[in-house]
Amino acid sequence: MNExxxxxxxxxxxxxxxxAGISTESGIPDFRSPGGIWTKMAPIYFDDFISSDEMRREAWRRKFAMDESFAKAMPNKGHMALAKLADEGRISHIITQNIDNLHQDSGVPDDKVIELHGNxxxxxxxxxxxxxxLEPLRAAFExxxxxxxxxxxxxxxxxxTISFGQAMPEAEMERAHEATLLCDLFIAIGSSLQVYPAAGFPILAKRNGARLVIINRDPTELDEIADLVINDEIGATLGPVAMLNM
Structure with a gap:
C-alpha cells in the first residue's frame, strides 16, 4: 500500500x-470469468445481430432482462477513489473495458472516460x-x-456497446493510445488483461517508460512486467490510497 x-x-x-473487477464490487456480474454471463449463455455476434431478426430480438430480450442488475448498481469505493484522483488532476484519463457508466456516475467527466467497449x-x-x-425502447419492445x-x-x-465480432471504436482506441503514451504511471485495475487489443495498453505504457501497477483479485499474465502487483479487493486498496472517506 505504501509503495x-x-x-x-x-x-x-x-x-x-x-x-470488470471494479464493477463486480458494485454487484454487476462479470461476463468472462468462471460462472460469468458468457458461461451461461453464448454471446450474440455482431454479424448475427445484423443478419437475423431473431437474434436482434434475442439481444434486446437479454438486454432488458439484465438491466435490473445494472439499474441497482452504484459506484463503489474503487470508482469513487478514481473520481477523487481525477478531480485532483492526478488521473488524466480512465480507459475502461466496462459498459456500465459507473465512472461517469461517480463524478468523472465524460471527456476523461474512454469507453473501449461502449456503454x-x-x-x-x-x-x-x-x-x-432505453425506456421508450423497452416500452415498445414489451x-x-x-x-x-x-x-x-x-x-x-x-x-x-461493442459486440463480439464488431470493430473496435477507432476514435476511442486512438484516444486511449495517446493517453497511454503521455502517462508516467499506468494502473490496471480489475482486469484479467487477456482481452486484446485493450490489454495491449499496459504493455504499451511499460514499453514507453511508465510505471505499471496491476491491482486485481487474481494474478494476470502481465504481472511479470509490472512494477507493483496487488492481489486484493479494489475498493479496499484504492479507498485508503486516495484518502477517501466513505
Missing part, C-alpha cells in the same frame, strides 16, 4: 485502466448514429416484441 501511495504521489500524469445505458442507430434512450428500428433512417438500433 502504491508513493507511485501515485511521484507521478505527474496517471492513466487508470479498468475492467449499455443508451442505444444508437447503427447507420445514422442517432441516440436513443408491446410488440420486435427489435427497434431507427425512426429517422430505418436502420437497426443497438445498445451503444
Amino acid at each position: 502504491l501511495k508513493r507511485a501515485i504521489a511521484e507521478a505527474h500524469r496517471i492513466v487508470a485502466f479498468t475492467g 449499455t445505458t443508451y442505444a444508437r442507430c447503427l447507420d445514422c448514429r442517432e441516440r436513443y434512450e 408491446e410488440t416484441g420486435e427489435a427497434p428500428l431507427c425512426v429517422s433512417c430505418g436502420g437497426y438500433v443497438k445498445t451503444a
Whole structure:
C-alpha cells in the first residue's frame, strides 16, 4: 500500500485502466470469468445481430432482462477513489473495458472516460448514429416484441456497446493510445488483461517508460512486467490510497 501511495504521489500524469473487477464490487456480474454471463449463455455476434431478426430480438430480450442488475448498481469505493484522483488532476484519463457508466456516475467527466467497449445505458442507430434512450425502447419492445428500428433512417438500433465480432471504436482506441503514451504511471485495475487489443495498453505504457501497477483479485499474465502487483479487493486498496472517506 505504501509503495502504491508513493507511485501515485511521484507521478505527474496517471492513466487508470479498468475492467470488470471494479464493477463486480458494485454487484454487476462479470461476463468472462468462471460462472460469468458468457458461461451461461453464448454471446450474440455482431454479424448475427445484423443478419437475423431473431437474434436482434434475442439481444434486446437479454438486454432488458439484465438491466435490473445494472439499474441497482452504484459506484463503489474503487470508482469513487478514481473520481477523487481525477478531480485532483492526478488521473488524466480512465480507459475502461466496462459498459456500465459507473465512472461517469461517480463524478468523472465524460471527456476523461474512454469507453473501449461502449456503454449499455443508451442505444444508437447503427447507420445514422442517432441516440436513443432505453425506456421508450423497452416500452415498445414489451408491446410488440420486435427489435427497434431507427425512426429517422430505418436502420437497426443497438445498445451503444461493442459486440463480439464488431470493430473496435477507432476514435476511442486512438484516444486511449495517446493517453497511454503521455502517462508516467499506468494502473490496471480489475482486469484479467487477456482481452486484446485493450490489454495491449499496459504493455504499451511499460514499453514507453511508465510505471505499471496491476491491482486485481487474481494474478494476470502481465504481472511479470509490472512494477507493483496487488492481489486484493479494489475498493479496499484504492479507498485508503486516495484518502477517501466513505
